[in-house]
Amino acid sequence: GQQLNQSPQSMFIQEGEDVSMNCTSSSIFNTWLWYKQEPGEGPVLLIALYKAGELTSNGRLTAQFGITRKDSFLNISASIPSDVGIYFCAGRISGTYKYIFGTGTRLKVLA
C-alpha cells in the first residue's frame, strides 16, 4: 500500500538532545497528523495541523505544515528517555478523508 516518505528511519540520541524528523509526499495534503506509538499500543496523537504554514507546539514537541502542503516536520526538544518510540506522520489527501501514513521514525534515547 501507499506510504509517505519519512526520515530518518531511526535515530539514536543522547538524553537532552533535540530531534527532527520529516515527511514528504508527492500529493497535496490538507491535514497532517503526528503520532507516537509504543510497543503493543496503538498510535497516540501528538499534534494536528490543518493549514499550510501552521506551526503548532505541544510541550517539547513542535510540528509544522509545509508551505507546499506536501511536507511536514516534527521537532522534539531536550529529549528524555520516555520519548522512546516510533513516530508516524499521517497526511490527509486533499478533497478526501483518506489518510496515508509514513513509514515511521524509530527513536531511541540514551540516558
Added chain:
Amino acid sequence: EAGVVQSPRYKIIEKKQPVAFWCNPISGHNTLYWYRQNLGQGPELLIRYENEEAVDDSQLPKDRFSAERLKGVDSTLKIQPAELGDSAVYLCASSLSLAGGLDTQYFGPGTRLTVL
C-alpha cells in the same frame, strides 16, 4: 472520556480458521476506520465508515475480509478464512468529521493477530 476500545487485544489462530475483531469508537464520533499494521510499517487503511455506511473499502480484500458497523456505532471486522499473511496488528480509529474538513483520528490499542 473513554478512548477507542478494541477487543480482543491478542488472538492466535490456525490458518483457515475464522476470526473477528470488535471496536467501540469514541462516543459521538461519526467516522470509523479499520487499519492493518504490518511489522515495521505504518498503518494502512482497510475500510472507512461514515456513520453506518462504508464509504471507502477499496483496500479491503473482499474475498476473505468483511466488516459491518451496525447502527453507526460499534464495528466488527472479520476474516474468513485466515491466511498466514494476515498476521498483523488490526487498528481501529475514530474521528468526528466536521464540515470544513477538520478531522482528527484517534486510535485504539489494536488487536495483534497471529496466524499459525
